[in-house]
Amino acid sequence: MTLFGRRGSLRHARLQLVLAVAAVGVAVALPVVLVSVGGGVSAHELHDLENAGYQIVVSAPGLHGIADSHSLTERMLSISGVSAASPVLSAGIDTFGASGGPTAALAEGVIPAEFLPTLGPSENGLFPSPLPLGDPMDLVHFANGTYQGHATLDVIVSSPFAAAQNLETGQTLYLGPSANRSQAVGYTITGIFGVPPNLLGPIGAFAVVLPLSDLQVITGYGPAATAVVPDASDTIEVAVAGSVSADPSALSSVEAQIQRLVPYYGVSSLNQEATELQQASGVLTGFYLALSSVGLTIGLLFLALVLLRRVEADRRSIGIRRALGVPGRQIAGGIVAEGLFLAALGGVAGVVAGYLIVEAIATFATSTVQEAAQLAIFVPATLAAIVGGVLALSLLASAIATRAALRIEITEALR
Amino acid sequence: MSESRVRPPGIELAGVTRTYGERGPDEVRALRGIDLGIPPGTFVSVEGPSGCGKTTLLNLLALLDAPTSGEVRWDGRTVGTRSERERARLRLAGVGFIFQRFYLLPTLTARENVELPMRALRTARAERARRASELLAEVGLGGRERAYPHQLSGGEEQRVAVARALANRPGLLLADEPTGELDSTNALAILDLLERVRRDRDATLVLVTHNPAVAARARRHITMADGRITSDVAGA
Numbered sequence: 257m258t259l260f261g262r263r264g265s266l267r268h269a270r271l272q273l274v275l276a277v278a279a280v281g282v283a284v285a286l287p288v289v290l291v292s293v294g295g296g297v298s299a300h301e302l303h304d305l306e307n308a309g310y311q312i313v314v315s316a317p318g319l320h321g322i323a324d325s326h327s328l329t330e331r332m333l334s335i336s337g338v339s340a341a342s343p344v345l346s347a348g349i350d351t352f353g354a355s356g357g358p359t360a361a362l363a364e365g366v367i368p369a370e371f372l373p374t375l376g377p378s379e380n381g382l383f384p385s386p387l388p389l390g391d392p393m394d395l396v397h398f399a400n401g402t403y404q405g406h407a408t409l410d411v412i413v414s415s416p417f418a419a420a421q422n423l424e425t426g427q428t429l430y431l432g433p434s435a436n437r438s439q440a441v442g443y444t445i446t447g448i449f450g451v452p453p454n455l456l457g458p459i460g461a462f463a464v465v466l467p468l469s470d471l472q473v474i475t476g477y478g479p480a481a482t483a484v485v486p487d488a489s490d491t492i493e494v495a496v497a498g499s500v501s502a503d504p505s506a507l508s509s510v511e512a513q514i515q516r517l518v519p520y521y522g523v524s525s526l527n528q529e530a531t532e533l534q535q536a537s538g539v540l541t542g543f544y545l546a547l548s549s550v551g552l553t554i555g556l557l558f559l560a561l562v563l564l565r566r567v568e569a570d571r572r573s574i575g576i577r578r579a580l581g582v583p584g585r586q587i588a589g590g591i592v593a594e595g596l597f598l599a600a601l602g603g604v605a606g607v608v609a610g611y612l613i614v615e616a617i618a619t620f621a622t623s624t625v626q627e628a629a630q631l632a633i634f635v636p637a638t639l640a641a642i643v644g645g646v647l648a649l650s651l652l653a654s655a656i657a658t659r660a661a662l663r664i665e666i667t668e669a670l671r
Numbered sequence: 672m673s674e675s676r677v678r679p680p681g682i683e684l685a686g687v688t689r690t691y692g693e694r695g696p697d698e699v700r701a702l703r704g705i706d707l708g709i710p711p712g713t714f715v716s717v718e719g720p721s722g723c724g725k726t727t728l729l730n731l732l733a734l735l736d737a738p739t740s741g742e743v744r745w746d747g748r749t750v751g752t753r754s755e756r757e758r759a760r761l762r763l764a765g766v767g768f769i770f771q772r773f774y775l776l777p778t779l780t781a782r783e784n785v786e787l788p789m790r791a792l793r794t795a796r797a798e799r800a801r802r803a804s805e806l807l808a809e810v811g812l813g814g815r816e817r818a819y820p821h822q823l824s825g826g827e828e829q830r831v832a833v834a835r836a837l838a839n840r841p842g843l844l845l846a847d848e849p850t851g852e853l854d855s856t857n858a859l860a861i862l863d864l865l866e867r868v869r870r871d872r873d874a875t876l877v878l879v880t881h882n883p884a885v886a887a888r889a890r891r892h893i894t895m896a897d898g899r900i901t902s903d904v905a906g907a
Contacts, residue, residue, distance in 0.1 A: 576774045579735055580835070581763025582791040584756065666735050670774065 269566070276562040277602045280646060283555030284606020287548035287642055288634075289613050294544055295638070296631035298537035305530045310342070310374040310493035311501050312511050313529075316521045325468070325489035326398055329367065331517055332492065337500040337510045340373035342366060343468055343489035347475045351464070352430035352437050353421060361417060362463045363431065365471030365489070367394045374493040382450035388412065389446065389467050398469035403485055407470050411443040414463040418448050431464070433474055441474070555602070556649050563595055563657035567664075574661050575669025588658040595654030596647055603643035679711035679842030679875040680745035680765065682732060687741035687751070689727050701727040703898040705741070709877065711842065714869055716889035717879045724898040725879040726847055732877060733766050733845050734758040763791055767836030767874075769865075771848035773828040775820040781807060781831045782816040788838040806834035810864055826857030833864055837872075844869060844876045850885055862888055 316322045325343040332341040345365040350358035368387035375383065386392060390408030397407040411431065413423055423429060425445050432440030443466065451461055468489065476485035494514060500506040507525055515523040567574065577587055611634060618629035689702040701724045709715055709732075717725050730736040731743055734750060737758075743751025750761060762768075775784045785803040794802070807816055810830040820828055829849060836844060846865060850858035866888060869876040880886050887906075894902040 572774070573776055573778075576776060577787070577791075578759065579733075579762075579768060579770075579774075580788050580791065581759045581761075581766070582787070583759055583763070586791060667730050670770065 269569070272562045272565060273598065276559050276598050277605060279555040279558035280599055280602025280650075281555075281605035281609055283548070283551040284603050284642060284646055285609040285613060286551045287545055288607055288610025288639065290544035290548060291541055291638055291642070292610065292614055292632040292634050293617075293628050294540050295537065295635065296633040297628050298533065298540070299633055300631045302530055302533055302537075304376070304378065305526050305533065307378060308374075308376040308493075308526055309379070310340070310495040310526070311507060312494040312496065312514060312523065312525050314492040314494065314514060314518055314521050314523050316490060321488055321490040322492060322518070322521055324487050325492065326367075326394070326487050327401070328518065329370065329492060332494060332514060335510060335513050337496050337506060338494055339497050340370050340495040341492055342370040342374040342495075343492045344371075345468055345471050345475070345489040346491075347471060349464075349471075349474060350432050350435050350440070351421075352432065352440050353423070354428065356421075357430070357437065358432070358435045359421065360462070363471050363474070364463060364465045365468035366465060367468055368392045371465075374495045378452050382452060383465075384412070384447045384449065387447070387465070389465075391467055394467045394469050397467065398472070398487065401487070403469060403473060407441075407473070408467055409441065409443050409470070410446045411464050411466040412447040412449055413445055413465075414461060415448050415450050417462040417464070418445075420462070423448075429464070431466070431474055443470075552646065552649065556599075556646070556653050559595065559598060559602075559650060560653035560656045562598075563591060563653055564660055566594075567591065567657050567661045571664055571669050574664055575666050578664070578666050579670060584662045587661055588654075591658045591661055592651065592654040595650045595657065599646050599650030599653075600643070603646045606646075607639050607643065679873070681711050681747070682709040682843070682875070683707070683742075683744040683747070684731070685742045685744070687731060687738045687743060689724075689731065689736065690739045700898055702731070702738070705898075705900060707893070707900065707903075709875060711875055712873045713891055714866070714876045714889045715878070715891045715893060716886035717877065717893045717895060718881060718883065718886045719895035719901075720881060723895040725881075725895055728895070729845050729847050729877065729879050732843075733768050734762050735768075763788060764839055765841050765843055767839070767841040767844045769829070769832050769836050769844070769846040769849045771851040773820070773825075773832045773852070775828055775831055775835075777820050780817050780819055781812060781823065781834075784820070784831055785834045785838055788835060792839055802838065803834070806837055807831070809837075809868075810834045824857075825853050826860060829853060829857070829861050830864065833861070833868065837868060840872070842872075842874055844874050846876065846878045848880055849878065850880070850882070858885070 314322065322328065322343070329341045329343050332338055343366070347363050348360060349363045351361050352358055368389040369392040371387060372383065372385055388410065389412065390410045391397065396405040397403060399405045411429055413429065417423065423445055425447060427445050428442045429445055430437065430440035430442050449465065451463070472488060473485050496507060496510055500510055504527070507527070511523060511525050574587060578584070614629050614632045618626060618632070621629060684705050684707040687702055687705040688700065691699040691701060705728065717728060719725050727736070731738055731751060734743070738751050742749050745761070750758065776787065779787065782800070782803045785806055786799045789799040789802065804816060807813060810833050812827060812830050812834070815823065815827065820831070823831065844865070849865065850861055853861060862885060865876060865878070868874070878885070878889060886892055890906050892902070892904045892906055893900055
């Protein structure tokens with residue numbers, strides 16, 4: 257079989273070839289886009305996990321998740337190998353300027369002295385050090401299990417929030433649990449912090465950080481501080497000493513001790529989370545490939561049809577070759593070579609198209625989709641595996657055409 | 672040209688029938704109990720009206736087709752009912768076939784067409800090229816090696832077909848109406864060429880024709896009608 261058929265049907269044959277290559281190319285481009293973007297996002301998340309400033313996390317989501325977080329933090333700090341333990345309460349609140357508002361923002365309540373040591377490399381330098389929040393250990397407002405002390409009423413705000421609201425250090429920002437300004441309390445802005453780059457979404461862009469006990473009161477039972485406000489946080493991020501971090505068994509031992517302190521809460525190491533993320537990423541990649549198999553099936557079906565059509569068009573040539581005694585395997589070899597050539601061409605075109613699509617999305621799309629596309633990674637081994645898979649499947653398409661070619665009756669073909 | 676070649680086989684057909692279609696009213700009995708022996712090196716013509724079974728007989732001799740019943744033997748060995756793979760192997764090495772409509776591959780040059788059977792036999796590239804050039808020169812087409820079939824006249828195309836049939840030095844040459852598409856001048860030239868190459872190679876030549884003038888060139892004349900051999904006469 258020849259690549260361009262008979263002269264009379266040259267244009268028709270070329271069109272078939274172009275369509276076959278295009279069909280395979282489209283079928284390949286889809287998994288290239290999905291796997292590269294999905295893999296990129298997973299790798300980014302994994303990188304963040306591996307570069308977090310803490311190694312163990314205790315979690316119980318919700319406003320009243322982890323009870324007694326101040327005392328739990330103290331007890332965790334007493335465990336050998338723990339270098340910092342930072343309880344974090346994340347809650348949506350309403351903010352009010354001198355006259356405007358309300359504006360929704362994400363509030364993070366932290367123990368200032370414990371918060372900075374749990375920041376990862378990507379967050380280094382984004383926060384003023386030490387945090388200008390008055391009470392480094394958050395023990396004045398919350399002392400001895402009650403809220404009897406005096407709140408510092410200091411807050412730091414994120415740079416996007418400050419820019420949008422024209423906020424500056426020294427101004428007063430009112431924070432409240434609801435859109436009712438009368439429930440809000442005035443806080444002094446003592447600093448501005450940056451937002452880590454490469455965030456997938458806008459979450460955290462409009463954010464404030466304040467002492468944990470203050471946020472507990474705001475999100476507890478209103479501005480009137482009473483002893484019944486729960487001492488809650490949703491996570492406690494635990495940083496360990498370098499020697500423990502590098503020793504998996506020592507890390508497991510610390511993790512086990514923390515779990516014994518809080519048997520009802522989830523305790524996990526970031527290593528474990530990274531492993532789970534990798535597994536989830538693997539499952540997602542499998543899902544993407546399964547999803548893409550629909551397109552691949554259609555593409556290769558089209559390739560099989562084109563090869564069949566070409567066998568039909570070359571029926572006489574095949575008959576002549578067989579009449580001359582050309583062995584079936586040589587005829588099959590020609591068809592398989594053509595199928596592989598078309599599939600390889602389509603595969604390479606698909607990889608290039610997939611790359612260009614991702615680049616276009618990263619350049620011209622907006623918001624989260626664009627951010628995700630910018631994180632895409634093109635792993636040569638993965639791309640080669642996709643093209644290799646297409647080549648292997650093209651053998652199936654070629655086999656169908658080969659079978660048809662070898663079933664041609666020589667005497668019929670020569671009539 | 673003197674050269675090593677495949678020795679022509681002694682051919683025998685015993686009780687050969689060839690039937691097409693389902694048993695019943697649509698059944699076509701193309702050959703009905705053919706018994707025939709062709710010694711090596713003879714020149715045989717097969718004549719008869721259209722539809723008498725000449726081409727079917729030639730296809731069976733060329734192992735392009737298998738008999739419905741009976742046996743096709745080469746040198747006493749049954750070959751007609753072997754697998755297509757085996758028949759293709761025997762055909763490639765032992766049979767040169769010349770078709771009425773030439774059947775050159777349109778996308779190959781004259782030389783590539785001649786090289787085709789040698790490529791299938793995995794002859795070395797240099798040897799293929801050398802031999803194809805020699806054969807084309809022998810049939811009077813030296814200098815036309817790079818021409819494509821559409822650039823050749825009918826007579827030239829048939830010469831290329833003859834060269835292709837000789838490529839693997841077959842002992843058995845089969846020609847199905849080789850002059851049917853040619854004018855009288857070219858037809859004579861092709862017949863002269865076939866006679867010469869047969870004589871030079873001492874090959875067996877079976878030539879199917881319905882033209883008595885063409886058949887007259889043969890030493891033995893077989894006439895067919897309605898799927899049967901009606902006469903088998905040795906000529907001068």
